[in-house]
Amino acid sequence: GENVEQHPSTLSVQEGDSAVIKCTYSDSASNYFPWYKQELGKRPQLIIDIRSNVGEKKDQRIAVTLNKTAKHFSLHITETQPEDSAVYFCAASRRGTGNQFYFGTGTSLTVIP
Amino acid sequence: DGGITQSPKYLFRKEGQNVTLSCEQNLNHDAMYWYRQDPGQGLRLIYYSQIVNDFQKGDIAEGYSVSREKKESFPLTVTSAQKNPTAFYLCASSNGGALSYEQYFGPGTRLTVT
Numbered sequence: 001g002e003n004v005e006q007h008p009s010t011l012s013v014q015e016g017d018s019a020v021i022k023c024t025y026s027d028s029a030s031n032y033f034p035w036y037k038q039e040l041g042k043r044p045q046l047i048i049d050i051r052s053n054v055g056e057k058k059d060q061r062i063a064v065t066l067n068k069t070a071k072h073f074s075l076h077i078t079e080t081q082p083e084d085s086a087v088y089f090c091a092a093s094r095r096g097t098g099n100q101f102y103f104g105t106g107t108s109l110t111v112i113p
Numbered sequence: 114d115g116g117i118t119q120s121p122k123y124l125f126r127k128e129g130q131n132v133t134l135s136c137e138q139n140l141n142h143d144a145m146y147w148y149r150q151d152p153g154q155g156l157r158l159i160y161y162s163q164i165v166n167d168f169q170k171g172d173i174a175e176g177y178s179v180s181r182e183k184k185e186s187f188p189l190t191v192t193s194a195q196k197n198p199t200a201f202y203l204c205a206s207s208n209g210g211a212l213s214y215e216q217y218f219g220p221g222t223r224l225t226v227t
Contacts, residue, residue, distance in 0.1 A: 001172075009153070032214045043203065043218040044156070051214075089155060093214065099144055099207050100171070101216060105155040 002027040004092050006104025013080050014112050021107045023090035024072040030092040033066060033073045034101070038087045047088075048075070080111045116140040119204050119219035126198075126226050134189045134222045136204030143208060145187035146216065149173060150201040159202075162187055191224065198226045 003026040013019050025033075031052035036044035050057045050064045050073065057064050061080075066073040077084055087108050091101040117138040126132045136145065144163050148156040158171030162181040176195025181187055187206075191198045201223050205216040 006155075034215065036218075043220050045218070046215050049215065099214060099216070100158060100161060101146075101156075102158075103148075103156040105153060 002030060002092055002094070002102040004090060004102045004104045006090050006107060008107060009105065010108045010110075012110045012112060015080060015082060017080055019075075019077045019080055019084070019109055019111075021075045021088055021090070021109070022072060023074070023092075023104050024070075025092040025102070026071065027092065027094060028068075028071065030094045030102075032093040033064070034091050034093070035062075035064060035075050036089045036091070038089065038106075040086075044089060077109075080109075082111050082113050085109055085111045117204065117206055117217055117219040119202075119222050121222060122220065124222055124224045126224070128226055129193045130226075131190055131192050132198075132224065132226075134191065134202055134204075134224070136187045136189065136219055137185055138187075138206045138217075138219075139185060140206055140208070140217065141184070142206035142217075143184070144206060145181070146205040146207070147171075147177070147179065147187070147189045148203045148205065150203055150221075156203065159189065191226075198224060200224060 006023045034049035037047045038044040061078045063076040087106045090104040093101045120135045146161040147159040160179040162168035178190045203221045204219040207216045
């Protein structure tokens with residue numbers, strides 16, 4: 001089955017700096033890669049996603065890049081703000097398998113004011 | 114609030130008792146999922162269902178059971194056979210259509226077994 005690894009497990013940045021979280025996956029057939037943000041005690045919420053036919057996607061201060069050859073994808077947050085502090089999860093999925101998601105272990109991001 | 118609800122928010126049980134967690138969605142989604150979340154381990158899939166009256170085991174199904182009698186509902190039973198049931202349980206749903214891959218999560222149930 002698919003195996004998703006996520007690094008780092010914790011990340012602290014100064015407000016205004018950029019944050020980068022990286023994930024690798026093992027199944028070359030995976031074709032959908034979402035990123036979820038989970039604030040303390042709340043449900044995970046989708047912040048951005050990318051499909052395998054695209055190399056990069058951007059939404060305001062958030063961007064995701066995908067390297068299919070190397071089987072890794074990254075989340076980039078620019079101009080970080082204190083409200084970006086949360087746990088971020090990456091996931092990989094392959095159509096035709098019930099849309100089953102395989103999640104990384106999460107990155108706890110702290111933005112220091 | 115996303116159209117997917119879980120109840121209760123907190124649940125306390127004694128060891129040896131079965132307990133059922135509720136998950137309901139009004140998004141008309143075909144697929145539903147149950148995840149378990151433990152600190153430092155991300156989300157692990159327990160069971161999932163693509164259509165009514167059908168479900169498959171995920172990576173950690175042992176000690177759990179589910180049913181899918183209605184499209185809107187996907188209850189999870191944590192049985193006494195589950196060795197370490199204390200965790201945060203998340204339900205999710207997805208329409209699984211060609212244009213949408215996203216899974217929508219419920220607010221979660223925190224189960225404590227003593």
